[in-house]
Amino acid sequence: MSYPFSAQLGYHISLIVATITRFYHIDKPNQVIFDETHFGKFASYYLERTYFFDLHPPFAKLIIALTGYLFNYDGSFKFDSIGDSYDIPDHAPPFVAYRSLNATCGVITVGVVYKIMQRLGFKPLTCSTSALLVALDNGHIIQSRIITLDSILVMCISLTFYSYIRFHKCQSRAAFTREWYTWLYLTGVSLSLVISTKYVGLMTYMAIGTSVLRNLWRISDIERKLSKRVVTRHFFKRLNGLIFGPLIIYLFWFWVHFTILTKSGPDDEFMSVRFQETLLNSAVGHPQLNYHDIVVINHKQTNTFLHSCDVQYPLVYEDGRVSTEGQQVTCHAFNDTNNEWEVIPTKVFSPVDKIQPVLLNDTVQLRHVKTNTLLLTHDVASPLDATTEEVTTVSFDAGMNDFYQETLFQLKPILSNDVGLKIREKRTPFRLFHIDTEVVLWTQNDTLLPEWGFEQQEVSGVRKARSFEDNWIIDQILTEHEQEDHDNGDDKLLKEVAFFDKWSELQKSMLIHNNLIPKYHPYASEPYTWPASVSGISFWSDASTRRQIYYIGNIIGYWFQIISIMLYCGIIVMDQLTRKRGVFILKSKVRDKLYGPLLFLFISWSWHYFPFYLMSRQKFLYHYLPAHLILSLFAPGLWEILLSDFKNVDKSREEERDVQSEDGPKVNDTKLCCIFGILIAMLFGFFFFFSPLIYGNRGLSPMQIQNREWLDIKLDFEEYFFAF
Structure with a gap:
């Protein structure tokens, strides 16, 4: 069989395998799977032109949305939860088209892998093995069959x-x-x-x-x-x-991205007020806060209201500390008249007009309407934490005289470029910064006040701003008066912000929220477990049919790659040490490949793997996909060299070259066919054995599930049922 024919045959076989494994029953399950909740939803927002926030750049999401647009989809389905059915009578999303887009990308990847190896001068069988390492990998297949960004x-x-x-x-x-x-x-x-x-x-x-x-x-x-x-x-x-x-x-x-998303959406709060005012039906359509308005103030993270009533802190706390016996200030989830506060200007600021807007960075006093007292904090320990300040209220007269400085709060913007903008109902986040002691007010629902505090949330003053944990908004403006610019439909009120200002703000917000992603997740894993594919991720399950989709790599391929990496490192160390002693074992053409394309791939794998050790956010096995792709190129190439005539008969020292020779060393084809044949057979065997967890097309008995719990894999429905 001639080389060109065998090369084309291997290429076509790889594409056929990739196509079958990725498009087989791609319409099943007809339910939302794993990250389809995010990226399917984002496509819907694009189609509705509704602003959303995500940690990833827009290219792949735009391509997914374009697919929906070509199928005349209106974006009404929001992919809210894993397991939501796509079988809805009206406005069903084109989920098969979305998935087919990713499947097509997966097939293209396999073809490109083959062509890369071909361009590097490797044999057709080696090229086919590299392509099949990707084509038969469970992780690559799953990510190519659902609506995510990883296949793209x-x-x-x-x-x-x-x-x-x-x-x-x-x-x-x-x-x-x-x-x-x-x-x-x-x-x-x-x-x-x-x-x-x-x-x-x-x-x-x-x-x-x-x-x-x-x-x-x-x-x-x-x-x-x-x-x-x-x-x-x-x-x-x-x-x-x-x-x-x-x-x-x-x-x-x-x-x-900015051109399409012109309407206000659920994620406006991630952006500055100035940014929000560029969106239709956004902040410009909400009442503005004016001085002497009666308002309800909401803590965003816990969704509770700033509250006070005519009840005092106990004189002595449980730990023996003594309090000021001041009026309690707390947060709770129920809205009543004890949550009403009046926003009062300071003595040095006297509004000229009857209706004067409150601006971000203004300093104000907050009067509790029901008890006619002023909000105050001071250098006294709070009930639950001796390192934070107590928040209380004092009588109106005392607050305007002896305790005046302690009652001054600055409405600090979250982003500095929002200084001087109007505060609007439900839209404008701010921090309640205490001028005198330089603390911000915050609350949390991890530990509640004891019975004397009606098990409500403690409000205290903390020295350091805690990201988004200390953000407040005006939940409701109760004062009735005309809002001059309260008009939901007037496009003329929209403000213009330069592209680079919007882009830089979005980058900053993406970076901040990426760092805020919690480390813990039941399926998160550490990078040292990825090369062996020790454990995976449950993507979807159906208890009624005992079907499930579980993300895991093809462990045969993963361990083949680990062995290859170890062998390569050993060979390089051996070559360097022997050459130091004047012993030249390897032929120049072998060294060309070891220090040319294989070194390039090894370094590329390192760049795609080791930086994850420096990241403090959640990490998952699918983050290893790019590194696995590179090792799928590297490992078969190394074995072709190991099975070649690599011994050097010319003892002269030769300069290392980074240009690959088209004519490689002579390879032992019989051994190469045997090793790669066994490897490919094992790849197919693992793929078929674990295929129910790839496609979720059939339920497994508890014994069948336990037989697939290799290494640290933990599957659903492994328990035994006994019939009596």
């Missing part, structure tokens, strides 16, 4: 590596040709799509960037006999193609 992300990463390898090949032949420019800019476009899908794309940038810097370092060597002008030209062409060009494309997707 992995496809873009594979296209990036393919384009860069093509560019590198052109570099070895002739620079600055049309083909050279084409693959340079295609690499940049692919990089921009990666980072425009998820910010873990920075790891891909670092992987490609490391190779680019290494290549530039070699080009700058005087022995290459390139002029300074040519070296400088190399640098700036790469700068344009891999940095500036991708940056423009990356910003373009945000421009599209």
Whole structure:
């Protein structure tokens, strides 16, 4: 069988396997699965042009939304909960089309993996093995069958590596040709799509960037006999193609994002008031707060109301500390007349008009209407925590005289660029900052006050702002008077904010909320467990039929990759040590591959894996998908070298080269076929054995479930049922 024919055969077999595994029963289950709750919902918001907030850039979400638009979907289904049925009589979402988009990306990825290995000069069987490591991986299949970003992300990463390898090949032949420019800019476009899908794309940038810097370092060597002008030209062409060009494309997707999302939505609160005022039916349609308004103040995180009543703190607390016996100030969930406060201007500020708006950063006093007392905090320990300040009230007369300074609170904006903006009902978050002691008011529902406090939430003053835990809003304005700009439908009231101001604010908000993601999750895992696919994630289950979808890698492939990584590290260490002693074991062509494409892939895997150890947020096994993709290229390539005639008969020292030779070392085809044949058979075996957990198409008995609980895998419905 000729090489071209066998190469095409392997390529087509890989694509057929990828297509079948990803499109098989793609309409099942016809329920919301795992992260479809997020990315299906975001597509609906795009179609309704309703503003939403997400931690990821917009490119992949826009592509999903475009699919819905092409199917004339109106976005009415919101993918609220895992298990929600797609079988609804009206306005059913095109979930099969959404999933098919990701499945198509998964198939393309497998094809690109094959082509990458082919371009690196490996044999057709090696190329096919790399492609099948991805095509038969349970994790890649599952992520390609549901509405998520990961299938698009992995496809873009594979296209990036393919384009860069093509560019590198052109570099070895002739620079600055049309083909050279084409693959340079295609690499940049692919990089921009990666980072425009998820910010873990920075790891891909670092992987490609490391190779680019290494290549530039070699080009700058005087022995290459390139002029300074040519070296400088190399640098700036790469700068344009891999940095500036991708940056423009990356910003373009945000421009599209802001252009589409013109209506106020459920996530407006993540953005500044100035940003919200650019949206239809947003803050400009809500009553503004004026001085002497009677209001109800809500704590956003616990959704409770600032409350007080004619009840005092006990003189002595349970721990023996003595209080001021002041009037209790608490938070509770029920809205009544004890939650009403009047916003009073300070003595130094006397409103000129009868109706004067309260602005962010204004200093005010808050009068409790029912008891005619003023809100106060001072340097006295709170009931539950001796390190925070007690919050109480004092009589109106005392608060306007002897205790005046202790009753002054500044309505601080969450974002500094909101200073001076109007405060509006239900829309404008602020912090209650105490001027005199420099604390902010906060509350929490983890520990409640004892019986003397009616088991309500303690309100106290803390020294340090606690992210979004100390944000308050005006929940209700009870005063009746005309609001001059209270008009839900007047587009003329919308404000304009420059694109880069909106973009920079969104980036800051994305970074803040990414750091606020809690570390604990029942299916979160640490990076050291990922290469072995020790445990996975429950994506969906149905107790009535005992069916489930459980995300796990193809453990056969994962362990094959681990062994390959260990062997490679051992070979590199051995080669370096022996060469130090003047012993040259490996042939130059073998070393070309070990220190050329395999080193490039090893470094790329490291960039896509080790940075996760530095992240404090939740981490899941699917974060390892890009690294697994790279090892699927690396591992078969290494074994082809191990099964080749790698011993060196020429003892002379040769310079290492980063340009791959098209003619590789002679390979023992029989051994290669045996090892890869056994590996592929085991990959298929694991895939078929675990396929009920990929497709959720049939229920398993408790014994069948327990048989699939390898390593630390914990599945649903493993308990035994006994019939009596």
